Amino acid sequence: MSADRVPAPALDVDALIDDPATGIIVCCGAGGVGKTTTSAALALRAAERGRTVVVLTIDPARRLAQAMGIAELDNTPRPVEGVDPAAGGRLDAMMLDMKRTFDEVVESQASPEKARQILDNPFYQVLSSSFAGTQEYMAMEKLGQIHAAAQADDTYDLIVVDTPPSRSALDFLDAPERLSRFLDGRFIRLMLAPARGPARLMTAGLGIVTSALTRILGAQVLRDLQTFVAAIDTVFGGFRQRAQRTYALLQDERTAFLVVAAPEPDALREAAYFVERLGEDRMPFAGLVVNRASVAPAGDLSADEAAGAADRLQRSGAGVDDHAPTAGLLRLHADQVRLVERETRLRSGFAASHPHVATTVVAALAGDVHDLDGLRRVGDLLAE
Amino acid sequence: MSDWPKARLHVVTGKGGTGKSTVAAALALALAGRGKNVLLCEVEGRQGIARMFDVDPLPFEERRLTSGLPDARGRAGTVHALHIDPESALLEYLALYYKLGRAGRAxxxxxxxxxATTIAPGVRDVLLTGKIYEAVDRNARNKGATTYDAVVLxxxxxxxxxxxxxxxxxxxxxxxxxxxxxxxxxxxxLFRSARTVVHLVTVLEEMPVQETGDGIAELTAADLPVGGVVTNLVRPQDLPAPALAAARSGSLDAAAVRADLDRAGLDVGDAxxxxxxxxxxxxxxxxELEETQRVRVAGLERPTYELPRLTGGVDLGALHDLARSLREQGMA
Structure with missing residues (x-):
């Protein structure tokens, strides 16, 4: 068995956060793997090691948000109380308000009158508050804003970003291309053509499409959609530029992507997807964090030996005393050993197919993390 | 007897990492074990069903996966699977309802x-739910399509x-x-009727239980029917409560444990x-932390079902075991 276990190179978390050349850390991964906790723990550790840090989170657990003083959604970084300033660093934190971020982009791109028109449009209102996709774009938009402000005012030297928990978390990588395809495509021309324009503008294809759309959507919806596209057309160009800027910022060597996973097949499969996707886009990938790992029991008693001994005890009627539940203890031991073996197998499978991915493994804690001490413990485990 | 006799559409949700896909698959098998013909649908493009049942990646097409375990009278229903993606759902919808032909290609x-499927807000979800609606409420438009007794999403x-x-x-x-x-x-x-139930999968940890409670409140506020709560990945229960208390207080009898280990023929060291x-x-x-959360789950006042953490992972055999357990607990 041991021959096919591939050890992954170790990820040196402290070297990463101490390096003044690291300006942005982006944490991505599947839902439920502890991404938010990892981001917060990294940010706190960096701050207490002397960096000036801001952490941008998406949806922290309520108690963790309260502990960090960001329970209020106001889209502005706030200082976190209780951070040890001995090394000269500090930590601000903020929670992303997706709709507000989107509104601010529109307001910065259009005249006040035009902006109002867009903000009031029903399509815009659904777009800016619907989950799928928008949140990822806005997280990156906010990153761009904070980064620009940090450059101008020297406010932060490290930005840690948590991303939304879905495969589409990497959709922002597609944003520049998707916007370009949309802006240069025929759809927008169609939408910008007046609903009942002069016949000479209506090429044959256009006519068919417009009438099909009218049948499917109804005339009213089509008109609303046209109004929306016409209104937002002027700011789309700005969106494209911003998306391109953010993309370049992410590709910069001062950025580091961390992929977060748990030692489970689904989470590791998602992690593989993220690692490969980041590679395709030539994004600076720093390594893999495997959270919630089971801890191997000490000693060399194998699972089979322990389970066999438990059965023998049980059959003889021994080992079931409440103060000496030995049979139960042996079964727990067997279960734990098997769990660790399975996780090790899964991780080495990942390492075999991604041999260059530096990895750190974080042991599962007994309880949830909801204060700075908990984050410090996670930080210690990350750096171990 | 099932707790959900009227349900035709079982929606299975849960926080990431709680194993909702496993529970959905087990529920589909459990219903098939009751003699029902079941369609198991996934909508997030992950091909989780294909992996769990060890078949090739699923297309946008209903595929027969397996049968449930036969009941006492030897009857077993089938499980079909469908992978729904918004593009295919939109094209099918246009074909079924509008017969667009050339205009469709345009x-x-x-x-x-x-x-419509990537940029337009909310449309993706509507396309996915639209296909689910079609599968539950089959009508003459979709000629020759199988009708199902239950759909699990x-x-x-x-x-x-x-x-x-x-x-x-x-x-x-x-x-x-x-x-x-x-x-x-x-x-x-359909979604608001008694023919639909939304089950929530959780694990016995603070955040997932919190989210389950929030989810129930939101579903109720939106007038959507809340089903049961499935507590998944429950730890082994090898130690009874008094032994757990003794372990916590450090009053386990080391000498007695040592004697037991000796008797079991293990080479015992102090270590x-x-x-x-x-x-x-x-x-x-x-x-103890789990117990606190179990009390909170009970406080949600929904029918609850528990499934164990499987040390060896989930394969088809394990899915059948989980299905049997769900049936015994009355979920199917």
Whole structure:
């Protein structure tokens, strides 16, 4: 068995956060793997090691948000109380308000009158508050804003970003291309053509499409959609530029992507997807964090030996005393050993197919993390 | 007897990492074990069903996966699977309802299909739920299609489930009248009826239980029918309560444990006894945290079902075991 276990190179978390050349850390991964906790723990550790840090989170657990003083959604970084300033660093934190971020982009791109028109449009209102996709774009938009402000005012030297928990978390990588395809495509021309324009503008294809759309959507919806596209057309160009800027910022060597996973097949499969996707886009990938790992029991008693001994005890009627539940203890031991073996197998499978991915493994804690001490413990485990 | 005799559509949601896909698959098998013909759907493009049942990646086409375990009278239903993606759902919808022909291809050329499925807000969800609606409420339009006794949906996570099912709300901002609006309203009729139940999967940890409670409140507020709570990945229960208490207080009898180990023929060192007692303490701490969460789950006042953490992972055999357990607990 041991021959096919591939050890992954170790990820040196402290070297990463101490390096003044690291300006942005982006944490991505599947839902439920502890991404938010990892981001917060990294940010706190960096701050207490002397960096000036801001952490941008998406949806922290309520108690963790309260502990960090960001329970209020106001889209502005706030200082976190209780951070040890001995090394000269500090930590601000903020929670992303997706709709507000989107509104601010529109307001910065259009005249006040035009902006109002867009903000009031029903399509815009659904777009800016619907989950799928928008949140990822806005997280990156906010990153761009904070980064620009940090450059101008020297406010932060490290930005840690948590991303939304879905495969589409990497959709922002597609944003520049998707916007370009949309802006240069025929759809927008169609939408910008007046609903009942002069016949000479209506090429044959256009006519068919417009009438099909009218049948499917109804005339009213089509008109609303046209109004929306016409209104937002002027700011789309700005969106494209911003998306391109953010993309370049992410590709910069001062950025580091961390992929977060748990030692489970689904989470590791998602992690593989993220690692490969980041590679395709030539994004600076720093390594893999495997959270919630089971801890191997000490000693060399194998699972089979322990389970066999438990059965023998049980059959003889021994080992079931409440103060000496030995049979139960042996079964727990067997279960734990098997769990660790399975996780090790899964991780080495990942390492075999991604041999260059530096990895750190974080042991599962007994309880949830909801204060700075908990984050410090996670930080210690990350750096171990 | 099942707790959900009227349900034709079982929606299974849960926070990421709680194993909702596993529970959805087990529930589908459990229903098939009751002699029902079941369609298991996934909508998040992950091909989780294909992996669990060890078949090739699923297309946008109903595929027969397996049968349930036969009941006492030897009857077993089948499980079919369907992987729903928005593009295919939109094209099928246009073909079924509009017979667009050349115009349909023109829509694609103009980038309208892409716009609708990637950029247009809320449309993705409406397309996915629309296909589910069609599968539950088959009519003459879809000629030759199989009809099912039950549809099980491996749904988006708890944080998104209300938005996902609340099609009327999504469409309301866009269309006050017109064909889309009336279709959305028809779909809502099914989702809000007694023919639909939304089950929530959790694990015994603080955040997932919290989200489950929030999810139930949101579903209730949106007038969507809440089903049961499935507590998944429950730790082994090898130690009874008094032994757990002794482990926590450090009053386990090391000498007696050592004597037992000797009797079981294990080569005992002091280290082994120490390790086992340490493991017991750690386990007892985690069990105590679990117990706190179990009380909170009970406080949600929904029918609850528990499934064990499977050390060896989930394969087809394990799915059948989980299905049997769900049936015995009355979920199917």
């Amino acid at each position: 829509l694609d050329r103009f980038g309208i299909i892409e716009f 491996d749904a988006p996570p708890t944080g998104r489930i209300v938005q996902f099912l609340n099609v009327s709300e999504q469409v309301a901002g866009l269309a006050k009248v017109g064909p889309i609006r009336s279709q959305a309203d028809t779909m809502m009729g 082994l006894v120490e390790d086992l007692l340490g493991l017991a303490r750690d386990h007892a701490d985690r069990r």
